[in-house]
Amino acid sequence: MPRRNRRIKTEPRYLPADGSSFFGSQTVEGPSWTHGEPYIMRHIGSAAAKKFYICPGCNQNIPPGVAHIVAWPRDTGGRADDRRHWHRHCWERR
Numbered sequence: 001m002p003r004r005n006r007r008i009k010t011e012p013r014y015l016p017a018d019g020s021s022f023f024g025s026q027t028v029e030g031p032s033w034t035h036g037e038p039y040i041m042r043h044i045g046s047a048a049a050k051k052f053y054i055c056p057g058c059n060q061n062i063p064p065g066v067a068h069i070v071a072w073p074r075d076t077g078g079r080a081d082d083r084r085h086w087h088r089h090c091w092e093r094r
Contacts, residue, residue: 009092027074031056031094041071041091057090 020029030039046067053062062068063086069091086094
């Protein structure tokens with residue numbers, strides 16, 4: 001009888017440091033105060049939103065369970081400190 005619980009060793013997959021390999025991420029024009037610097041943006045669904053965030057567009061809370069946008073600078077960003085969580089309507093009127 002063959003074993004079904006065998007672990008297959010795989011090599012780690014190296015991903016770009018800017019986060020552009022996330023499923024559903026897009027490169028878009030950033031907020032007006034960045035003078036058109038390209039940003040990487042992705043949608044976060046309500047099931048994945050687990051924490052409170054402050055939207056930089058309106059300085060209001062984004063509570064857990066609310067779908068929103070995460071964006072960070074493509075060229076100078078990529079670290080967790082560079083990501084900003086926006087309400088969808090605030091991101092659209094940036």
